Structures are given as C-alpha cells and as structure tokens.
Amino acid sequence: MKQRTQWSAALAAVLVLTAGCGSAAGPGSRSGGPADKLVVWDWKSGDAKAAGYVREAKADFAKKHPGVAVEFVAQPFDQYYTLLGAAIQSGRGPDVVLFNGGGQIRDRADALAPLDSYVAEDRQRLAGWDAFTKSGKVYAAPVTLQGHPLYYNKDLYRKAGLDPEAPAATWDEFVRDCATITEKTGARCFALGNKEGIGIQFWLSALGSAVLTPREYDDWVGGKRDWSSPDVKKIFELWRQAGESGLNTDGANSTAMFNDAFAAFNSGKAAHVIGLMSDVGHWKDFAEFLTPDNVGVRNAPSVNPVAKPSLPYDGGIGYAVAKWTRDPKQAADLVRSLTSAGALEAFHRDGGAIAADTTIGTSAGGPAVRTIVSEVKAGKPALHVALGSKTIELMGRLSQQLLSGSATVDDALRQLAASDKTG
C-alpha cells in the first residue's frame, strides 16, 4: 500500500509538472487527405431519401474535377458534433463538413475556411446565408432552409365551426378560437414538447415577429438584444400564460418535441403546432397523417399592432470546408456541386425539405409547402438562431421552470441577459 501511495504521488507530481503544457493534440498538426480524394462528413447521405441528391451532386462535381474521388461518410447525428469535435481537436478529418446553421457552425468557425470568394456566384440564387455567417464571413453554403411555421389542423377548425381559410388575425381572437376548438373537439391549442427545452426556441422564433417591432427584431438578429424590453418580456409572458391556462398539451416538460409533440398534432390532440420547414416535423410529415389539404400554415397571430408577423427561417443545413483541407478551391467546388440547382431539386423532391434554392419547382408538395415558399421572400432570420449555444441551453432549462412555475419571467430574463452578454 505504501509503495502504491508513492507511485500515486509520483504520477500526481508528473501531472502537475506537465499541467497546461498544451492541448492534447496541438493545432499545429494539421494535414489533409490526398488531393485526389475528398472526404465529406454528414448525417444525411446514409438515408435512402438522399441517394438521388448525392448522385446529382457527385455527377456535377465529376464534370469539374473528373479525377477526384468523393467519399461520403454518414455519421450518426446523435454523435455528430462529438465526433467532429474530436476531429477538430486532432486537426485532421473530413474536407467538407455538413453543419446545422447558427450556433453549431459559429462555435466551430475557427476550424473552417471562409468561402466568400468561392461562392460569390451563388449568393443570389440561394437563400439562408446568414445562419452560416460569422463576423461578416461565410463559412458554409446553405442546402435547406429551416424555419418555424405555425401549422394548424384545418379539420379541427371545421369541426369547431371555424373557417380554416381565415384563421384569427390577432392573439386574443386566436386564444378565443382555441377555446372553441377545445370545447367542441377536446383538442388543445398547441402540441408542445419541451423535454429537451426545444419548445421555447420554436415559441420565441414563431411568435417573435408578432410581438417585437420590426426595429427590435432586426436589432435582436443583429446582436443588439434588449432582454429587459417590454416586448421581449411579452413573448416569455405568453409562454408562461399558455402553460398556465392549459393551451398546451399535458406534460410538456416530459414530452419530447421529436416526435411525441408532432405525433400529438398528427393524431388531432392539438389544433396547432410550431413545426419545422425541413427534415422532420414539417408539412410532408403532417400531410401523411392529416392529408395535404388539412395541413394549414400561417404566420403567428398579431400580438403587438406595430409588429409585422413573418415567417422565421434561416439556412438549415449547409456544407462547409475544413481549414486543414489541402486544396480549399477544390473542396469549395464540391460544396458548390452539393448546392447546385439539380442536386437541391432532388433533395426537395425525395427528402421533403425546403431547399435553399427557391427557384426550383415545389408545385408537387401541396398547399402548405406553396404557402411556405411564398413566405420565404418576406421572412426574417429566426430569433433563437441568433443566440449562442450556452444561452439556448439555459433558455431551455428556464422555459421548463416557467412552465412548472418555479421561476418568474423577470428572473428568467435576467439570467438570459447575463448569459447572452458573456456569450
């Protein structure tokens, strides 16, 4: 035992002496793969629905660089950023990397090459660049648009004797209609899942444009966020009230947004849900259960008469180029192929995403998707996407406290303001 103690002491001494000598693998050891092969990391290409997209993109790239092989490595999404973090730490890994827009890419922009000079031609054709921009530099080209339309179940509206084609324009009317729907059909107003704290992100972004003045909205997205303003407070106050007055489905804090809350909407347990535009929990999923004609999409009902409700959306996913790649121009060409009109059309058609290229045809998608695409032009970046991942995480926890009544709106806003300031 004594000897073991000595060994432990020696080990501890070595650790103290070497402490802080550098990171596990310093940033100096960067090296790329061979130039005749590009490696792409994503969580999409393994999906059968993405096969057509990958084929189109590869064909487009092969025209520009015939001799270069492209390898797609599909990682599990659960582990994606963990694996990517390890690759970034070691300074080696994929050449082209799929990212979610917003915090996920901005937090890792250090490891990426700016694409501004390579993608200039695509700037007009594609929408959603803001989500991949940090300090004025573009780090990825958008593939899909992601946003938070307010979906509603037209069938429930009809059953409650309401006109599904003319939903309530103001918040007070909206709440009154919800009461009618609940009375007539038993369905709640909102299907809400806030187990992971995601519900509040959707709420903030979907209702934001109906509460904040256009000036406040743009300031927020631009980084000037006043957490103590009465309008910001109103958004969180509405969140608390919706929980308290029973607008939401029961047990929101233990219901997963993906996919239990969406399932509640699909099965007619709630008349509305704040969903997504692409991937899951969107018009295509809902149409499978409710039929395309019963899925309605609308902007948030107006809370503040000065506000201009609009569709909140950003670049959803996009491809970036890693800093350590050997030939950034070549890798950027692959990114351009991955966002070419042909590839994106295949992605929209097979995967049911709203592609970043809004010039491609969407007529086959049903009325909901047409409404969404028509709103893209007037849409603005979503409010929650502008927040850092720490603030988002804190907001998730605080939103659960607001629903359970263990925190006040003022207290929550104070904590969020502090977190937002430190980044």
Next chain:
Amino acid sequence: MSTRDRTAIPPRRRRPRGSRAERFAPLVLLAPAVLIIVGPRLWPLVLGINFSFTGDGDRDGTAVGFDNYLTLLGDPLFLTALRNVGLLVLLLPVAVAIPGLLATFLHLKVPGHRVYRGVYFFPAVLSPVIVGAIFTLLLAFDGPLNTVLGGLGIGPVDWLGDPDVAIFAIVGVHVWATFGMALVVFLAGFATLDPSLLDAAEVDGATLPQTIRHVIVPGLTRTIQFVFVTTLIGMLTSMFGLVYVMTSGGPEGSTYLPEYYVWIQQGQMNQPALASAASTALFLIMLVVGLAQIAVLRRTGGED
C-alpha cells in the same frame, strides 16, 4: 540458459554480456505488459488531465491553470450533477436492500421461486436504451401508469417532467434494470450460508424479520459489502443511457449526472477542455470511492 551452454562458450568474453542480459531480461520481459498499460491506458489519462488545464475556443491550447475547475464550481448544472451523485450514494442502501430481500425470499423458497428467479434477472440483459424507451412510454404523462393511478383516484404525476420526481424515477428504473445481477450475487452468498443456522432459528421460533436480522445479515456481511461496491460503481458509471433517453438531463437540469455533463460540454457546447476537467473530477470521485471500497473490503478480509 543452462549451465552446459554457458561452459561450452569461453567464459571470459561471455560473462559480462551474460550478466547484463540477465539484468535486462526482466525489464525486456515486462516491457510488453508495461507498454500496454502505459500506452493505451495511462498515457491518454495523463493527456486528458493535462488537457483539462487548457482553454476552450479562443484560448484553445493555452494553459489556463485551474480556470476550468473554477468554472465547474460556478456552474449550477455541474453542482446539480454532484448533488445527484450524493443522492445516489444516499439511495444506495435501498438499491442493495431490494435484491437482498428478494434473494432472501428466493432462498427461503417462496412458492414459484424458480419463476421469480428468471423474471428478476431478465431486465439485466436489456440495454439501458431499451429500458429507458420502455419506461419513457410507461411513465409518460398520459401513459399507462398515470391511467392506473387515475383509476385509483390519484392525480397524475409527471414522473419525468417534475424536477422533484424525475431523478427518483430514473434511479428507480436503474435499480429495476440492474438489481438482477446483485440478486445473483446474493444467491451465491446464500449458498455459503450454513443451513443449520437457519434451521436452528426456525426451531427456536424466530420470525422472518428476526431471521434476517440475526442470521442472514451477519452471515452475508461480505456479500453485502461486495454488492454495495458494485452497485455504487454501476450507478455512477452506467446511468448515462437512461438519463439520455428518459429526460435529456431535464426537467430544469434536475437529472444531470457528471457523465451527462461531460457529454453535453464536449458534444453540444464544444468545450472539450471543460469536459476534460469534468471527467477528471468524475475520475477523482471514482478514485476516492474505489479506495474507500478497497479499504472496506481489506478490513473485512482481515476479519476472516
């Protein structure tokens, strides 16, 4: 090397080389084992601990001293995670008593004990992810358990959505899923129990609680200690799957455990150095627990 070999070669030149070889031979023979321990085991550990003294983001790769550890101590989530570890330790007696009691009943051959033995062990072969998914459904707000409670006139409980309840729900599910192993260990312990003592207790007219208190517990001291040790290790190191599937650390961050915290910081917050600091802290906790356990086991070993 035999004596004959040695004498066959002129001794003058061979002696010193032979003795040097003999001096190095043990080191050479040990080298593979030492390298395996040091290379893939200790060296990454040292790197990880070293890494925890560096910064994240802008300060990547620069030495920051104990900054990460100070951040941890100031982070309410990490403190919640530590508090939950304390809670696990407090709940340990319950987690040990359940398999102990059930094993006692099996040993006393209650009717149907063969069936129960299989049934009790069954969950131990399920992965935490599957167990978590099953119980997420069962414990959902509109799930079967609340329906049953509603039928009895008891209001619905948000098992996984109430911050005061969720951690107990998860520990309960963990105990349910893992007590089968402890049960088997207890049954093995019973095999070493002198049956004449149980018979004597019965002849003397001891009740079941008296038998447990005066015969079974003293007879199984070492088994009980062993189960305490393994159950605690299980609780501290293998509840990630349940937390991940059932609550994602929520509600309100109330079900965070150090492991989950490490994962969030590394994978979601992109702060690998802070995550390293948290895992070093977890390592130290495990070290303290492990040393305490060794001390306990050694003491009981000495008593025998």
